[in-house]
Amino acid sequence: MAKKKKQKLSLAYKPVGFVLGWAGGSLAGMAFRATWKAMRNEDDAPDALDRDRRWGEILLAAAVQGAIFSMVRSAVDRAGAKAIERSTGVWPAKEATRKAEKKSGRGRD
Numbered sequence: 001m002a003k004k005k006k007q008k009l010s011l012a013y014k015p016v017g018f019v020l021g022w023a024g025g026s027l028a029g030m031a032f033r034a035t036w037k038a039m040r041n042e043d044d045a046p047d048a049l050d051r052d053r054r055w056g057e058i059l060l061a062a063a064v065q066g067a068i069f070s071m072v073r074s075a076v077d078r079a080g081a082k083a084i085e086r087s088t089g090v091w092p093a094k095e096a097t098r099k100a101e102k103k104s105g106r107g108r109d
Contacts, residue, residue: 013084013092017077024076028069035064 036045045061046053084092 013080016080016084017092020076020080021073024072025069027076028072031072032065032068035068036061039064 032045033043037043045065046057048058048062050058081092084090
C-alpha cells in the first residue's frame with residue numbers, strides 16, 4: 001500500500017514540478033538580466049552569435065547565466081519537494097535518488 005501511495009505521489013508531483021520549473025526559469029531569467037545589468041551596465045547580455053562581442057564577454061555571460069539558472073532551479077526544486085513532504089509526509093523523489101543519497105552519506109536536511 002505504501003509503495004502505491006509513493007508512486008501516485010510521484011505522478012501527482014510531476015505537474016507541480018513542471019509549474020515550479022517554469023516559474024523558476026522565469027525568476028532565473030529576471031535574476032540574470034538584473035545581474036548582467038549590475039555587472040556590465042548593459043541591458044542585453046551577449047549572445048553566442050553576436051558578431052560584435054568578444055569571446056570573453058560571451059563566455060562570461062554564459063557562465064553567469066548557467067550558475068544563476070542552476071542555483072534557482074535547485075532552490076525551487078528543493079522548496080517544492082520540502083513543501084510536498086510537509087503536506088503529505090512523503091518525499092516526492094524516486095527511490096533511486098534515495099538510494100544514491102544513502103550511498104553517498106547525504107541525507108535529507
